[in-house]
Each structure stands twice: as C-alpha cells, then as structure tokens.
Amino acid sequence: MTTDNKDTTDFGFKTVKAEDKETMVAGVFHSVAKQYDIMNDVMSFGIHRLWKRFTIDASGVRPGNSILDLAGGTGDLTAKFSKLTGPTGKVILADINSSMLNVGRDKLRDLGIVGNVDYVQANAEALPFDDNSFDIVTIAFGLRNVTDKDKALRSIFRVLKPGGRLLVLEFSKPEHDLLNKAYDFYSFNILPKMGELVAKDGESYQYLAESIRMHPDQETLKSMMEAAGFEQTNYHNLTGGIVALHKGYKF
Amino acid sequence: MPKQMLTAIIEIIINKALSLDSNISEPLSKLNGKNLTLIISELDFPITLNVELNTISVLASHLSDDCVIHSNFASLAKLKQTELLTSLIRSGDLDIVGDLKIAQQFAGLAEQLNIDWEKQLADRIGDIPAFKLNSLGAKLLKKLNFAKAQISQDAGEYLLHEKRLLVTDTELRVFNSSVDKTKLELDKLQSKLDSLAQRIK
C-alpha cells in the first residue's frame, strides 16, 4: 500500500522512511533464508504447497514458455516451472536478496534442476529485463515486501509479452470474521513464537505477521493491477481468503 | 483446493512407485520431456502427467496438446494392458487425440508399475484425518477457534508427504506447551483488563 506521504512507507506496523524499507526487508530475509523452507511448512501446516500447486495450475504454462519467478526466494515455483516448460523454455529466478537466491540455487541444484534456470538478483521495482520478454510472471508472497508496489506492477507489465500474464500469490483478507480473528491470533501470538522456537528469530516473524496485515485486500490489489495496465484481472480466494491468487493479462 | 490435493497425492504415489522399481529408468527416460493429458468423464478437470528429469509431475490442468486421452475411470484401469488399447478405442470408451505413441509409452509404464490405486489412495487419504491433524490440529485449532473445517480441508500435501516427519514429536510438544503458555498469558491479561474495566465503571 502506498502511503499518503511519499517519503514514508510501512514496515510491518511501523512507518519508516521509504528508502530504508528495502534494507530492513533485506535484513529480515538474510536472517530467515536458511530456515525459510522448514518454517514455511511448519507455519502453514504445509498448505503453502497446495497454494503453489494452485498457482501452477492457473498459470497456463506451456512447454517452451519463458517464465519469471519474481521474489522467487528459495525457488519452489521455479522448480515446478522448470520441469513443465522443459528444455526449450526458460525460467528466471529473480530475488533482491542474495541469501535467499543462494539457498534457492543450492536447493534446485540438489534436485537436479540446472538446464533451463537462471538466477538474477533484481529489484521488482526496476526489473533488468527487456520489454516483452516473458509469457508468465509470478510473484508469490513477495509483493507485500516491495516498497513501491505500483512501480513494481508497472515494471512487471513492461517485461511481459503481449498475451502474457501475471500471477500474484499473496496473503489477503479472510472472508469471514471468525476466520479473521482466529487468524489474527495465530499470526500475532503463535507465529512469532514459532519463529522464535524453530528459527530462533521471533522478530522477523513478527514483521512477517505485520506485513501480511498491511498488504492491500483483494479488491484493492485488483484495482492496483488494473491501474498498472493489466486486463481481465480476477482473483481466487484460497483457504478462506487467508491467501488470494490474483491474475491479470497484458494485451 | 481438492483438485490440487488429489494431484499431489497421485504425484506422491507415482513417484514413490517409480523409486521402488529398479527396472523403470529405461522406459521412463524415453518419456522425458513428454506429457499426457487425461480428460476423465467423472472429473470436471483435466489431469496432466509430465515427465522431466525422470520424475513425473501431476497437474490439475492442461499442459500441451501432444497427447490427450478422453476416457473414464473403468477404461483407464484397463489401459494397463497395452494390448487392449485398440479394442478400447474401437469400443468408443477411449479417444486419443495427438501422438498415439506417447499414449502407448505411458500405458507401458502403467503396466510395469502396476499400482494398486484403490489401496494406495485409501491409504493416503486415510492418513489425513488420522495423522498430525489430530495432535497438531485438534488441540491447537479448537483452542483458537480457528475455522477448522477450512484448514483440515486444505492441510494437504505436507501431511501426506514424507516430509511430515520434519515436525518431530518433541517439537510438537514444545510448540503445544508454548501455545498453552501463550493462552494462559492472554487469559491473565484478559482478566486484568476485565478488573480494570470494572474499576473504571
């Protein structure tokens, strides 16, 4: 969400100077990189794997596609896309954070995935790729960490080919009040504790919980995508809206 | 996400069977880069099998039109016997669009693996409510009033997967007791707030 004041932005619930957010987010992900995959499983009861499967199924990937897995972190989506697009296709795993990229690179190498994947350290707000390069761009649990989300969406729009699509998988607003309350309790009381327990890093997980709550809700993100030029935008709530998958096309 | 749950289970079963069959690597490697989509009349979504790096990915969506089979569960079961392919096609229970050779290769693979789908599926699906969800789920979710139905419906792949052992019993116990502690602290806070509110009144 862009704040009214151009010089400040949210960092979880804190308001910080816009130019500082990037460094602070970097701190969080340098700190969680090594434990990231385990924590994902533990925190979501493994459901994140189904959310990601849903994303792949909705992507319309074809053999030969070129795909950008933006804020791709440890490369879960890249691993799947790499197999589906095959040797004639290409997947770029891009992330702003070198620690996350390193963990991702090692993991994919261990899985035997080497041929069609490139690793690029890049900021979503200023993508270092040519116009009209990709059939598919995904950003999973990444957009909420980006300082200027509108700028990132425009940058993604630019690098997509006409006919290409963006998929945004991100925490969103639960549809029902009860779920919302329970989820709040989980995020603010349980999650940081689990972070402390398993990853010995409660603070980073406190940030994660807060950043989830600051992220635009379903309709807001949809209109942000439209403002960036995307068409036929729609979203699908998963697990009662705890997570939503937004999709939009460039024509 | 029941579709993704189903394809996740199928993927785990197939790859497990592949890893147990030492004679499978040759026919399997011939299929690298190939995929097959099944349109099954009983299901309202396609299932795609894609072979790459000697593993099979299973999708609840179309991938390409290399080879598409339209059929039903009963006839698919017969597909394990490759020699029945032609007769199934003749009878109209099976329709193949695209590369017939790919269909034959996949059928050959199925014949060799000879997976007991009914048993395998029953075993895996039976795991979901029985396993971790009870220890991890019931205690935690009930207490939190978490919308349990929603979660248990989705708590899929991880619980089925070998990785489920990632969370050891000790970790669970520690986690559960820290949940209890948090709850206790919250209760204390709540009663403090209540008595404060009383005094203000």
Ligand SMILES: C[S@@+](CC[C@H](N)C(=O)[O-])C[C@H]1O[C@@H](n2cnc3c(N)ncnc32)[C@H](O)[C@@H]1O
């Ligand atoms: C929660 S992780 C998600 C990783 C992976 N996509 C997944 O779903 O498992 C968020 C990632 O976003 C990256 N990130 C944060 N800000 C970014 C930016 N401005 N540009 C690119 N990546 C960014 C972080 O470094 C981190 O790896």
